[in-house]
Amino acid sequence: xxxxxxxxxxxxxxxxxxxxxxxxxxxxxxxxxxxxxxxxxxxxxxxxxxxxxxxxxxxxxxxxxxxxxxxxxxxxxxxxxxxxxxxxxxxxxxxxxxxxxxxxxxxxxxxxxxxxxxxxxxxxxxxxxxxxxxxxxxxxxxxxxxxxxxxxxxxxxxxxxxxxxxxxxxxxxxxxxxxxxxxxxxxxxxxxxxxxxxxxxxxxxxxxxxxxxxxxxxxxxxxxxxxxxxxxxxxxxxxxxxxxxxxxxxxxxxxxxxxxxxxxxxxxxxxxxxxxxxxxxxxxxxxxxxxxxxxxxxxxxxxxxxxxxxxxxxxxxxxxxxxxxx
Amino acid sequence: xxxxxxxxxxxxxxxxxxxxxxxxxxxxxxxxxxxxxxxxxxxxxxxxxxxxxxxxxxxxxxxxxxxxxxxxxxxxxxxxxxxxxxxxxxxxxxxxxxxxxxxxxxxxxxxxxxxxxxxxxxxxxxxxxxxxxxxxxxxxxxxxxxxxxxxxxxxxxxx
Numbered sequence: 001x002x003x004x005x006x007x008x009x010x011x012x013x014x015x016x017x018x019x020x021x022x023x024x025x026x027x028x029x030x031x032x033x034x035x036x037x038x039x040x041x042x043x044x045x046x047x048x049x050x051x052x053x054x055x056x057x058x059x060x061x062x063x064x065x066x067x068x069x070x071x072x073x074x075x076x077x078x079x080x081x082x083x084x085x086x087x088x089x090x091x092x093x094x095x096x097x098x099x100x101x102x103x104x105x106x107x108x109x110x111x112x113x114x115x116x117x118x119x120x121x122x123x124x125x126x127x128x129x130x131x132x133x134x135x136x137x138x139x140x141x142x143x144x145x146x147x148x149x150x151x152x153x154x155x156x157x158x159x160x161x162x163x164x165x166x167x168x169x170x171x172x173x174x175x176x177x178x179x180x181x182x183x184x185x186x187x188x189x190x191x192x193x194x195x196x197x198x199x200x201x202x203x204x205x206x207x208x209x210x211x212x213x214x215x216x217x218x219x220x221x222x223x224x225x226x227x228x229x230x231x232x233x234x235x236x237x238x239x240x241x242x243x244x245x246x247x248x249x250x251x252x253x254x255x256x257x258x259x260x261x262x263x264x265x266x267x268x269x270x271x272x273x274x275x276x277x278x279x280x281x282x283x284x285x286x287x288x289x290x291x292x293x294x295x296x297x298x299x300x301x302x303x304x305x306x307x308x309x310x311x312x313x314x315x316x317x318x319x320x321x322x323x324x325x326x
Numbered sequence: 327x328x329x330x331x332x333x334x335x336x337x338x339x340x341x342x343x344x345x346x347x348x349x350x351x352x353x354x355x356x357x358x359x360x361x362x363x364x365x366x367x368x369x370x371x372x373x374x375x376x377x378x379x380x381x382x383x384x385x386x387x388x389x390x391x392x393x394x395x396x397x398x399x400x401x402x403x404x405x406x407x408x409x410x411x412x413x414x415x416x417x418x419x420x421x422x423x424x425x426x427x428x429x430x431x432x433x434x435x436x437x438x439x440x441x442x443x444x445x446x447x448x449x450x451x452x453x454x455x456x457x458x459x460x461x462x463x464x465x466x467x468x469x470x471x472x473x474x475x476x477x478x479x480x481x482x483x484x485x
Contacts, residue, residue, distance in 0.1 A: 009355040009439060014362035016443050281359065281439030 008282050011076035015290040016279075018072055021048050023297050024326055031301070032318055037308040044301060058305045062298045063114040069294040070115035073287055082284055084117050085174035085187060086291050091118040092167035095139055096160065098127040099147050142166055161215045168194060168217035182277065182285045186270060186292065192220045193248060193266045199228040200255055203236050222247050260320070268323040271296045278325070293325025300324070330413030331399065331406065337420030338395040341473065344424045345388025348431030352381025356438045363446040373445050373452040377438040380459045384427040384434075387470040391423045394477050404481065412480065419476030426469025434462035 023031075027047065034040035041055050050068065052060040070087060074080045090113050097111035108124045118139060126134040132143035146159045168191045175187035195216045202212045209232040216225050223246050231239040236256060243252035251265035274289040300322050307317040360374040393402070395416055400406030407413050441455030 006351070006355055010358040010361065013359035013439070013442055013446070017362045017366050017446055020447065279440065279443055281436060281443060 006282060007078040008284060008287070011073070011078070012280065012282060012286045014072065014076050015287055018069070019278075019290060019293065019325070022293060022325060023047065023300070025324060028300060028304070028321060028324070031304045032314050032321070034308065037305065040305055040308045056309070058302060058309070059113070061305070062302055065298055065301075066294065067114045069291055073291060077284070077287055082178045082180065082183075083287060083291065085171050085178070085183065086288070087115050087117060088171050088174060089167055090114065090116040091123075091139070092163050094118065094120065094123055095127075095143055096146065096163045098123055099143065099150060099159070100156065102127050103150055138166060138170065161211070164194075164198075165215055165217055169219055172217065172219035178284075180284050180288070182273070182288055185273060186288065188220065188222055189266065189270060189273070191217055192223045192246075193251070193262075195220055195223055195225065195228060196243060196248060196252060196255075197259070197262070199231060199239060200236070200259065202232055203234065203239060206233070208233055264320060264322060267296060267299060271323045271325050274325060289325065296322050296325055328408065328413075329410040330408055333410065333413030334395065334399045334407045334416035335401070337417035337424075338392040338399075340417075340424040341395070341420040341427075342385075342388040342392040345384045345427035345431065348428040349382045349385035352384075352431040352435030352438070353378055355435050356381060356442060359439050359442045363442060366446070367449075370445055370449055373449060373455075374442060376452075376456050377441045377445070377459055380438055380456075380463065381431045381435040383463060384431040384466050387466055388423055388427050390470065391420055391473045391477060394474065395420060398477060398481050412483075415480045415483065416477065419473055419480055421473075422469045422476070423473035426472075427466055430462055430466040430469070434459055434466070437462055 027043065030043050031040050034043055038055075041051065041061070044061070045051050049061065050064045052064060054060065073083055077083065094112045094116055095118075097113075098108045101110050102108050108127050109120060112120050112123075114120070118136070122134060123139075126132050126143065130147070132140050132147070134140070135143055142163065146162055149155060149159050149162065171187050172191050175184045178184070198215045199212060201207075202215070209229050212229050212232040216228055218225050223243075227242055228239070231242070240252060240256060243249060243255070246252070251262050251269065254261035254265055270292060274292055277285040277289040280286045303320050303322075304317055356374075356378045360371075360378060363374060364371050396402040398404040399413075399416060407416065438455075438459040441452075441459050444455045445452050
């Protein structure tokens, strides 16, 4: 038993105890059949979820829950930085949202999400004062570039492409550094399917190959970036024929009929790969399962609460509910 | 320098040291893993205590072999070891316990950790958790018996 994995005894056991409070299938059914948004919020509250002052603010409810789960990792894991790539995308989202909010005269932190590795107060100050050099690498340079693009061209999509590409590159790099096979596999699934979605949307919206080249990360090993770029400006069927030969063929068959069905497949696949770690007593893997399992649960809560707020029919929502970590 | 005595004492020392390392690490890990479960529900402490103690037995077995060796080599009794080859035989006799005990304590702790998880989720299955962890104990006992027989009979060998 290696010294490094035996250090996880406390954190893994604590995560398993925490997981007992995760929503089960029966809780999801309760949420779905709740007569109103308030009733659904009450179900979550009974389950120990912390409610903000304004319980109509879905984003805040979900942020609090994810922050609580992340705090457990920070408090208990022997080396919490190993798991940073799980929340790195939030930093990139916050950077993008902050600059866009500033340029639209909204509060910079209006659309910030938690948890994040980058200090949100620092990010807010850097954006408000236009002193991006206060930020750590790679955010300082990226923020300058994004701000410049938005001010010069007002092309929000170009800014999104820059940030998202950098985010995918960094996530893959961080996962590889950890040398944790499960994390590498999960991040590969995330980045590869993001590349696939981008290539698919690019064909649908008539983007050219240079745009696609900028948008796709070159760090994926399971899907050929060159092939995806070559389909730009072509037919969706050609892309789908190629994707049928990749490890993601089971999900990409949904792309042509319903991209949201593909997204559901990706989320379900992500959780399915975690299940082998559910009863592991040691090592970092159960903590990855714990956090991504919580993320799947929170995603379900978001879908159901949004539907309740907008009075959407149960049947429509039920088909979108993601696989649970149970 | 009496190399025979030195080797025999090394054997006794190894038997107790390696087993104590394995046991302390094993007990420590299971205790660490138990604390979040106890924090959630303190009534589970008694069930978890058995699991915490199980990897500790190897330390005691190592001590038994060490004391037995000392009673044979002239430290706590018996005839002092004078030849290098007899000392070497005592060292070899202690090795089954030294190695078997260390490894079995660590593996037993691993099984006990899964038991902690089981008790946390289904306390009614604590018997199964304890039984599973106890199975590994058999191999520590086999090491103990082997070392015991060897240490007791080394003195009667005519070299």
